[in-house]
Amino acid sequence: MELLTILLLLAAILQTRVSNLRLAINIVLVQSVIVAMACVIIGIQTHEVHMFIAALLTSAIKVGIIPFALYRLLPYLHEEREIVGREIVKANFSTFMTLLSIILSYGLISPNLPGVAVASTLPAAVSLTLIGLFFIMMRRQAVMQIIGLITMENGLYLFGLSITQGLPLIIEMGIFLDVLVAVVVLVILTYRLKLSLESTDTSLLKKLKG
Amino acid sequence: MYELILLALILPIVTGALSLLQTRPAALRTVNLLGSTAVTGVLFTMIYRITQENVYSTEFFYVDHLSAVMLFVVALLTFTATLFSLPYMEKEVKDGSISELMLSRYYALFNLFSFAMISVLIVGNLGLMWVAVEGTTLASALLVAFYFNRDALEAAWKYVMICTVGICLALFGTIHSSQNHCYRPVSIQFLPSAVPAAVYPGFAG
Numbered sequence: 001m002e003l004l005t006i007l008l009l010l011a012a013i014l015q016t017r018v019s020n021l022r023l024a025i026n027i028v029l030v031q032s033v034i035v036a037m038a039c040v041i042i043g044i045q046t047h048e049v050h051m052f053i054a055a056l057l058t059s060a061i062k063v064g065i066i067p068f069a070l071y072r073l074l075p076y077l078h079e080e081r082e083i084v085g086r087e088i089v090k091a092n093f094s095t096f097m098t099l100l101s102i103i104l105s106y107g108l109i110s111p112n113l114p115g116v117a118v119a120s121t122l123p124a125a126v127s128l129t130l131i132g133l134f135f136i137m138m139r140r141q142a143v144m145q146i147i148g149l150i151t152m153e154n155g156l157y158l159f160g161l162s163i164t165q166g167l168p169l170i171i172e173m174g175i176f177l178d179v180l181v182a183v184v185v186l187v188i189l190t191y192r193l194k195l196s197l198e199s200t201d202t203s204l205l206k207k208l209k210g
Numbered sequence: 211m212y213e214l215i216l217l218a219l220i221l222p223i224v225t226g227a228l229s230l231l232q233t234r235p236a237a238l239r240t241v242n243l244l245g246s247t248a249v250t251g252v253l254f255t256m257i258y259r260i261t262q263e264n265v266y267s268t269e270f271f272y273v274d275h276l277s278a279v280m281l282f283v284v285a286l287l288t289f290t291a292t293l294f295s296l297p298y299m300e301k302e303v304k305d306g307s308i309s310e311l312m313l314s315r316y317y318a319l320f321n322l323f324s325f326a327m328i329s330v331l332i333v334g335n336l337g338l339m340w341v342a343v344e345g346t347t348l349a350s351a352l353l354v355a356f357y358f359n360r361d362a363l364e365a366a367w368k369y370v371m372i373c374t375v376g377i378c379l380a381l382f383g384t385i386h387s388s389q390n391h392c393y394r395p396v397s398i399q400f401l402p403s404a405v406p407a408a409v410y411p412g413f414a415g
Contacts, residue, residue: 133375159382160385182344185348186370208364208368
């Protein structure tokens with residue numbers, strides 16, 4: 001379990017240095033695989049069948065359908081990548097914020113809490129949510145923002161896993177359905193952005209401002 | 211009451227599905243006018259019943275006076291928005307801004323949106339309510355991006371991103387509060403350990 005947590009955080013830190021879209025999708029795929037494996041391990045520890053169903057759903061949706069939709073999107077987005085160069089300071093800042101959020105979560109969340117199923121993953125889950133939030137704020141490519149959102153969802157899912165013995169199955173299925181529909185809607189929007197703006201750089205979207 | 215709740219959930223879905231199947235604008239208008247009138251009628255009956263019996267709660271549904279106030283707003287909005295949409299979308303089709311195929315998609319999404327809004331107010335579980343709130347965002351996101359031109363896409367992208375991130379953080383809080391035997395999963399060590407129980411009643415346990 002500790003090894004999985006370390007790998008998860010390592011993947012999240014690597015993610016902040018990546019500018020190639022395909023590589024970024026690969027990394028988020030690895031992240032989802034790790035979350036599914038954590039789910040299986042908790043299932044083995046607590047002997048609950050419903051954790052295995054949740055693991056199956058995670059792998060079907062977050063390892064199967066969502067990366068598939070993102071990979072399908074990639075051929076339309078040739079020569080799109082996150083701009084580095086001028087943005088190198090931003091990438092460094094992003095890594096710094098990621099590390100800071102990991103340190104803060106591990107520093108502020110006490111490991112021996114009452115009523116928590118798996119205390120060792122709790123700080124990792126909180127920091128993963130924060131990392132996803134920073135990722136959305138720092139990146140300009142539409143696909144990168146989608147990946148930030150998936151990272152956030154992974155963090156939340158891990159949070160739910162570690163704080164409860166798993167949410168009720170019907171709620172879990174609803175959450176998965178919503179994540180799936182959200183990503184599909186965002187993929188459609190990205191595709192349309194590419195068609196009408198010839199770019200998926202969201203910094204171009206600055207006409208509508210308050 | 212149970213039948214009324216089921217009816218309020220099923221009617222928008224049926225209206226939306228019928229709208230998807232229809233292609234003639236006249237038939238679409240009739241179906242949607244009838245559908246939204248029926249939904250509004252059901253919702254008003256439900257509001258009247260809840261003022262009589264105060265609270266209705268089962269395993270999956272929960273309606274009380276606060277839901278009744280919100281349901282009143284939703285019923286009024288759904289009905290007037292349908293009334294407004296009918297001539298407006300007719301004009302858009304006549305001007306050539308949208309095709310007739312898009313018209314049926316508009317009404318289907320509209321009904322999906324009202325289904326999600328009604329279900330937010332009557333489900334009896336914070337987790338399911340979260341799911342329904344996210345559902346309203348997604349249904350309305352496709353309505354915001356409806357024309358798929360530059361401005362619509364920009365608005366829809368910002369709308370989905372801001373709302374989804376906000377709702378993700380709401381899930382964080384929902385998971386916290388669902389853990390009701392332990393109100394303090396995240397202890398902030400910098401705070402003084404003796405927090406007055408009167409300030410945080412949940413902390414007392």
